[in-house]
Structure formats: structure tokens, C-alpha cells
Amino acid sequence: MNNTSEDEWRVKLSPLQFKVLREKGTERAFTGEYDKHFDSGVYTCAGCDAPLYTSQQKFKSGCGWPAFFDAIPGALTRHEDNSHGMTRVEICCKNCGGHLGHVFKGEGYKHTPDDERHCVNSISLKFRNE
Template sequence: MTKVVKSDAEWRHQLSPIQYEVTRHAATERAGTGEYDQHFEHGIYYCVCCDTPLFASDTKFDAGCGWPSYFAALDPDNVREEEDTSYGMVRTEVICNVCDAHLGHVFPDGPPPTGLRYCINSASLRFEPR
């Protein structure tokens, strides 16, 4: 896996303001505002920063939380998890393993078969239909 590294100026040029804040500064889009929250077309969701395939539509479910939710990553090697203690909480952050983009968080309250809920910002994703 080849790491994607760009300068801050390059990221700012490539990304929209919300994409930049979410992926490069771990911001969170407001619940219910992301374009993929209620999106259920068949296809693959890619990292908006580096085009790494992250999630498949067949793992997407409506968690009712206001963000796109998936019960599994497409390829576990493409994402990594790190402890996040911001805002006085302890959560598990989900990060693109290729470009270090913040994607969202994963929680242990998802459906079978994994029991996981990858709660991901739409601003960190790009969708390609099958």
C-alpha cells in the first residue's frame, strides 16, 4: 500500500471546505445533512481524498443516527482505528489507512454479522454506482 501524502495547500485545493474540515481536521458534519445518509444505491464508497475503496453498499444500513452507517469495511486493511478522547468522550476513530483522512467513528451497537456500526461522514466519501 502506497501512502498518499500531500501538503495542506494541496488538500485545500482538492477538497471542498466541508470535505477538508472533516477529513483533515476530524470535524463532523451535522447529523442528517450528508448526501449519503439516506442513500441506498448499489455501489462502492471511496475515500474522497485518495479514492481508496472503503465501504460496499451491501453493508450499509439505516441506523437512524443521521450519518451513513456500515457494519463492515470493504477491506479491513484500508481503514484503521484509533482511540479518540476528544470532547470528553472515549470513542474509536476510523481513519483511511492510505491518506490518514478522518472518516468517522465505529461503535459496538451495529447489526449482525459484525455488531459494528461504522458511523461515517458523507463528506469523507465519494460514491461510485455498480
């Protein structure tokens, strides 16, 4: 796990990146640069550049945030999140602990082999062309 201090994160990240990655915030729907982005490549953590998702795992969900049906094996950790009066599964970068978003199951998306949607904040990601 990355040993960067919160003060170092504040210097490294933009204010919105810090709010989302370090304070578990959420960017507004339909405002992120990767919601409608479908180039071929790899999505990495905006905090530490660890590879998280491939473009082959991304699909159009219409939810307003980038959606993936799976992650690169070993890239994420999952935690139960009981905030906001509901139970969800939070996903974080395994390398630095940065908050990425949440996983939702059972929504009926035909693009997902296990009916799972990783709803990820664009601001938590960077993209690298293949």
C-alpha cells in the same frame, strides 16, 4: 500513505471536506447526501478515491450519518480518540489518513454481524455505481 501536503489538500477539497477529512470535524446529522442512499456500488474516500465500503455493508441506522457494519478489508486504520470527554474509536482512510468518523459497538443493531456501527461523514465519501 499519501504524501499530499495540507496546502495541497486545501486546494483539492471543499472547505467542509477539509474540515472533516483533515481536521477531524463532523458534518451535521441528517445533512449528508449518503445517509439515506442505498444504491448498489462502492463508497470511496472523497480525498483519495480509495475504496472503503460496499453498498452491501451499509445499513439504515437512523443516526443521521451513513452507517456500515464493516469496511473493505485493509481500507481503514483505527485510532483511540479521547476528545470531547469520551473514548471512541476513530476510523481513517488507510491510503490518505483522512478522517471518516467513528466506530461504535454494542448498540444492538440487528443488521450488524458483530454489533458494530461505522458512523461515517457523507462528506468524507464518494459513491461509484457497480
